Amino acid sequence: MPHVIVKAWPGKTEAQKHALAVAITREIVSILGNGPDSVSIAFEEVEPSRWKEAVYVPDIKDRPDILLKKPGYQM
Template sequence: MPHIIVKIAVGRSDENKHLIATALTKAIMHSAQVPDEALSVSIEDFDPAEWGAKVFKPDIIDKPDLLYKKPGYTPA
């Protein structure tokens, strides 16, 4: 029962967030071979000025063993 949490910079519309959730759902259904009913997706908005402290450090830098796709940037 995968639950996907997307952390993203503020500014996306609800329509765009639904498109993101739909695309992720299809990808996980295919790759993890789970039915639609088993999946959930949440999207958390973050101010870009807070990204480094609230997302990059705690979720990327501090958890390297959980990271399967590394970013190609470092926040300012």
């Protein structure tokens, strides 16, 4: 039962969010073998001014043990 949370800056259209959810679901089904009904996806918009405190520090810097792809930036 994978649940994916995408955190991104605001400004993406509903069409872009939906296309991303479809693509993520397709890849989960293909790679992990889960059925599409077992996948849930959330999209959380985080203002750029809050990115460091709300995403970078708690999800990237403080959790290197679960980070599968590092960003190409540092804060």
